[in-house]
Amino acid sequence: MVMPDSNVKPLTLDDKQVLGLVYDCYVVNKPGETFDPEALFSVVSDILVRSFRTSDPSTKHDPLEKLDKTYLANLEPPIDLLKRFACQMRGTQRHEYHTNAHETTMSILKTLDSYSWCAKAVTALAAFALDYGIFWHLYEQWLQRQDSSLGNSLAVLSNVHAISKNRDIYDYNVVVKNVLITVGHMVRLESIMKTYDGKNIPTLEKAMHEFPALVYWTVLTVVILASHMDILSGHPLGRYKLSDIGSKISTIDMRLKDYLIQIDREKAYIDDYRYRDRIAFQTPTEIVQVLKCLLFRRDVNDPHVYDGSTGDMVSIEVFRTKHVVLFLSGLDSIDDETYLLRKIHEGLEQSDPRIVNGFRKDEFKILWAPIVDEEELEGDNFISGSSNKRQFEEMRRKMKWYVVDYTIIPAICKRLIRDRLKYQNNNPIVPVFNPQGRLTNDNALHMLFTWELQAFPWRKGDDLPHVQKWNWIWTELKKTIPQINSWINDDDYIIIYGRTETDWYDDQWLNKMPEALERIKKDHENIRRFDICINYSHHGKGHKERYTVARFWSYVESTFDSMRRMKAEDIDEDTFRQVKSFLGLRQEHSGWVLLSKGPNVKLLGRGDCFYQTLDDFDLWKHNIEQDSGFDVSLRNYYESVKSELPHHAAHCRQMVLKNYLSNIYDPVHCPDCGLKMKLQSAEYTCCHGDKDEVINDADASGGNVEIMR
Known part of the structure; x- marks a missing residue:
């Protein structure tokens, strides 16, 4: 608990106690100072620095900054307050524990309750500078020995002629210099407070919390200096030495200096973050510049990446005028994504047509940028970091596309990627950028998994035609197979099979289909290896099968009829082709089968040929990896089975x-x-x-x- 002001020994207080004392010395909504504290400090600083030169010409001083004349012309200092405080501080009686100086300090702070904390310190220092500056100005006049000079007479009256430079004056001026420097730090700190949000700069927020206490110590020091100004005219200092308050203000100065150094670092980080965010996401103009902001330090003029096709390091300029498929991930559990991108890369390099929807496939480049947290690379995790490096090198050598070395991606880039691209918990994402650096899809990964090259160039909405084009059949199938919704959402393989007529023909395969599918699902080695999840349903099976089958084909016919009635420009040719294909299956007395991956239909064909394909699984399962997918190998084998049908059946x-x-x-x-x-x-x-x-x-x-x- 803090003692009443009359008994306070200020140098025995800690900052928490001081904050309690000065809590009521700032009223936010009360009209405050009518002058600019920075302008007043500029004038005060000029007065004190020139006084230092006069008091000790032999001492090396920092070069004087040229005083902005607009300050002198426009400044209206609170002269009445300055004179009042100057007299109050000079009249403060000395006390061994600076108790009286504390009372004067609190009086000044309360009088200035509408002033900002920085303005309080500047005003107190200005009141001191009024007397201090006049003293050394008169001393300068007295040195010129001009008998007729008014200044010379005032110098005598002010006892300047009695000055005897000694160690006491030197020590006194050292404390004055430290106060000047400390207040300068405060002025700069308050300027930063007006520009930046303390929530974004942790050290600034901490300094703002401590600021009132730091101002208290500074004003207390100014009061003590003013009460001891007779040292300048040669009076002995006696037992009231300034070493204790000098040590205190030096400590305050160091704290503020450390704060400002750390704040500058954090501010530079914020400024850098804002710059990167603006270039990459607000006003992008060119892909190379965007990649530099997202992945590299700003002092690297020509960043390099690995070229997976050659293993060499190449300039990031290879991406200029290109579309970039940016693969962001950790180092673990990305086998599926790597396998997918291998297919995409091969498709971009080899498949025809070369131009799709007005975009050239060879203008799309894949770039892998692993995001690994900094703590994994340093300190106690050095072994983990080494392990990560080995893992990265092994993975990099298997990739045929471009790769960024994860160790050179700065922490600020990782934060920007997490904030703006929503990269969270090391879950892989694949944003796509165009040559102008604009984000055309913030995450195309699901689109790539579902549609692969069919949704090229993977802009937002490029998968919409694929998602919608089979809606006509899914809408009807969901009426009898409700679980299809969850199968589609899980992006599983879906196999629907059924009859083409209500009068049964060759339907032996219908009864054998579940057994063949279950046998494939029990092939755990391939199921796990290629992440194959198969769901299946016999369409219409049950006591209402005849009715369900008849209604289903009536719906297909109706859809065909409706589309035939539409104007040519309103017909979706893909959907019309699908409906015709379905109707074409109707004469296949062996039934029909639909295979899809999620909502993406991969195969629509004859039931007997499809069953034969499943029954021969052991003959083609080894092709899955080479064919880049379970559905691709199945479809290839299905076509070979179908091609062996007699001519009249095919x-x-x-x-x-x-x-x-x-x-x-x-x-x-x-x-x-x-x-x-x-x-x-x-x-x-x-x-x-x-x-x-x-x-x-x-x-x-x-x-x-x-x-x-």
Whole structure:
């Protein structure tokens, strides 16, 4: 508990006690000072530095800064306060423990309760400088020995002629210099407070909390100096030495200096962060500049990366005018992503067509930038860091694309990546940038896994046509297989199989399909290795199977009919082709099978050939890695099985439309070869079903129509 002011021994107090004392010495909403503390400090600093030169010309001083004349012209100092404080401080009685100086200090702080903390210190120092500066100015006049000079007479009256330079004056001036430097630090610190948010600069926030206590110690020192100013005129210092308060102000000066050094570091970090953020995300203009801001130190003019195709280090200039697929990850558990990017890289390098949607594939470059936390690289984790380096080198050598050495990525870049690209918990992401450095997709990873090159160039929304194009079939299938939703969301392999007619034909494979699928799922080595998760369902199976199958095909026909009625410009050709393919399966008495990866349909084909493919799994499972995927190997083997069918079973499909109401003369193209299908006959059936009468009429429409090639 702090004692009443009359009994306080200030040098026995700690900062916490001081903060309690000065708590009420600042009123935020009260009208404050009407002058600029920085301008007043500039004038005060000029007075004190010139006084130091006069008091000891032999001492080397820092060069004088030229005083801004606008300060002198525009400054309106609180002259009444300055004179009042100067008299109050000079009249403070000396005390062994500076108790009286404490009372004067508190009086000044309370009088200046509407002033900022920095302004309080500057005002107190200005009041001191008023007397101190006049004394040394008169001393300078007296040295000139001009008898007629008014200054010379004032010098005598002020007892300047009695000055005898000694050690006491030197020690006194040292304390004055330290106070000047300390207040200068305060002025700079308050200027920073006005510009930066303390929440972003930890040291600034800490200094702001301690600032009132530091101001107290500074004003206390100024009061003690003023009360001992008679030292300058040769009066002995006696037992009231300034060493104790001199040591205190030196400590305050060092604390402020350390704060400012650390604040400058943190401020430079914030400024650098803002610069990188502005270049990379707010006003990007060029991809190389963006990559420099995201991955490299600013003092590196020409950063280099590994070229996976050669193993050499190359300039980052290789990305100029290129689109960059940036792979951000840790070093662990990225086998799936690496495997995927290997396929993407090969597709960009080898696959045709070279131009898709107006973009050249060879203008897209993959860059891997591993994000490893700093603590893994230093201190007690040196062994871990060495292990990381070995792991990185092994992985880098397996990659054919470009790679950044993770050890050179600064911490500020990692923070920016986490903040702006939402890279969290070492979960891999793949943002995509265009040649102008603009972010075209903040994370294309899911798109790449789902659609691979089909969604090229992987901008936001480029997967929308793929996601939507099979909606017409998923909408209907979800009505009878509700669990499809979760299968799609989990991006699993989905196999749906069923009949093409309500009158059963060759359906032996239907009963064997679950057994074949379960056998594949039990091949744990390949299932785990290639992360294969298979879900399957027999469409329509159950006591209402005939009704479900009939309704399903009626829905497909209706979809086809609706699209045929649409204007050409409104037809989605991909969706129309899918509907025709489905209808083309209807004459396959062996049934149908749909294979998808999530919502992305990979294969639509004959049930018997698909079953044969599954039954021969042991013959093609070793091709999965080479073919870059389970679905690719399955589809390749399926096509080989289908190609071995007899010619009459493998020809182009027919389309049987039992409820086709559109104009039968509208051309329909074969879903297999693309040629126009020939209208061969129109068959009418009595609506009561009592009697069938076949009529071949070129002008007939409606009824039961069979179209074939």
